[in-house]
Amino acid sequence: MKRHRKFPRPSAESEPLREVFAEAAYDVTPSAVPLAAIERAGRQRRRRRTAVAAGSACALLVVPLAVVALREAVSPETGDGRVTSPSGLPMATVRVVTAGERVEVAHGIKIWLTEDGAHWSSPADSGPLFSSVKEGADEPGVTVQQEGAGDWGYFLSGVYRGKREAARVEIETTEGQVAGTALTLAGGPHWGVWYAMVSAPKPVAPGRPVDVTRRVTVYDSAGGVTASTGAGL
Template sequence: MSHPSRSQQPQSPAAEAERLREAFAEVAYDVTPSVVPIAAIAREGRRRRRRRTAAVLGAACGVLLVPLAVVMLRGGVPGGQGEREQVTPPAASVSPSPSMSMPHAGKVRVVTPGERVTVSPGTKIWLTEDGKHWTEPDQPTQFRSVTDGNLDLSSPGVSLQESGREDGTVFLSGIFYGAGEPALVEIRTVAGDIDGTALTLAGEPGWGVWYAEVKVPESVRSSSDFLGGVTERVTVYDSAGGVIASQEFSS
């Protein structure tokens, strides 16, 4: 029987591991490592940082734009359905003295002597220093004096002339006199309350003319209680709400 030589006998695990390490070391020494691409790595890092910065800025701008859009919509930008228009509340009005306030905005005109004022087609009125003049369609010129003694200018008062037409329109006019500058003429009629117009001459003559036109409904004209008179009361106010003159008339 033959026996294997010593060289062919198996090696121990420790010796085998040592032999493998030596072999790997020899192979590693023969390999030349490549140069590390430092420049490329730096460029890639800068590119990624820029992308992250842009994403963060975009998100921040979006957050800022949302409140801005809300503010613009709340500010009442025109053109959108359902938007509300901001309304500035009116300034508080100051009541004249005395405590009563003037109910309507009146009309007052300062005219020169002889200046014609057109009331309606064919109806004109004018003042001279001696009184009131007016014309109506198909009527001669009429006149009421303030100097002939028929009016007592020493105490406040109001005179009245009425002239009706077939369509129910009535021309109302007269002379008022009293202390103060007129600002409003309020007329109570069977057809309701209306505002008149005051005409005065420059200076302080102590008198003026008022006029208005009113349409009386057929139901009122055909009533058995209607006696033909339209005017019930005329009151002339000054700018402070004080009464210059007031007169009651039977209807």
Template sequence: MEPEGLREAFAEAALDVTPSVVPIAAIERAGRRRRRRRTAAVLGAACGVLLLPLAVVALRTDLSLGQGESERVTPPAASAGPTPSPSLSMAYAGKVRIVTPGERVEVSPGIEIWLTEDGKHWSEPDQPTLFRSVSDGNLDLSAPGVSVQESAHDGVSFLSGIFHGPGEPARVEVETVTGDLDGTALTLAGEPGWGVWYAEVKVPESQTPPSDSPSGVTERVTVYDSAGGVIASQESAT
């Protein structure tokens, strides 16, 4: 058959064929699904890229916080060791100290005082132990009073004595020929009603009383309680 005849035969056959309807709606839905999947994939990749540095930052923050907490850890407190005993010399000058019976206190170089229930004991260089009783009746403990003992060593006068009266001592004031000074009190625990005071003063030679003088370096001793009340006071006591 000639080519022109073939074309005519195909044209006639095509006229007899009814074309099917094109599924435009389905094609559009499929296209939208493919676009959504591509968009989700792109966003997921972008979020992953963004979250990676955030995760690194968070990790670094956690690490830095951990380091900060470790630096703020309080070290264990050092165990408290025994408190060193204070010097028994003039470290207690102007204070009140409670002592145990028989406890020796070095109140000045070469001079020691210790208290027992029956009175005051003290020792001085090149001297035997001295004693003043509070139980032999020589001191009237029923009324406030102060006694005084004086001695001189190397140009320094050591003053001491017994005080007695109601109340707990808090301060001792000693008036001397050279001026006023604070004394120190020693007492036993339990409010025994008496105690020992002492002080030390350097007296110029021009103010040193003669050895045969009835008056000494001490002019008055006054013992006060914590409220400022007078426990005992005596002038030129001997």
């Protein structure tokens, strides 16, 4: 059987002391709860959490956009084989080749360079064509060859010789401005071949002479003109 512990009754001497403690407790006024401060702190914490979440979302959004921009810059080839910048404008290409290396530049048209000049061959020609760079070697300039290329439009090409190494080629045509590609030999001889394929309003018979080129300009890496049509060659 569980026994209940009995506590002694308070003595008569302790009763006045209890009354004193009770009166002191009633006189104590508890401080007011700082509800306004608590609400302000809560709002600040919510704002900080919202800002962090928004910043994270922005960062996640910016990363894919940066990747897209990077992919456009690194892989700018269009469906027709031309190279464009992220803005959509054509970009020139300079390719260094070895002497005698045959490069198919467009639909059966091949170009190769030797120490004395440039050579062309195409299905429309009976034999390779040759353009020497030995004559007038000290004079910068650009030559122009232009012919039809069937459904592909116009094929434009020529030899350039400049004061400095080529970095890009621009061609003004009746169909607008296009970028050319340059072939040059190793060692920076300051000369080479430029070429470009230009769309035509309708097919032009392969090898048929045309007159669509208005100006060819070869620029160096600093943006200066190193050769252009209308001089030398």
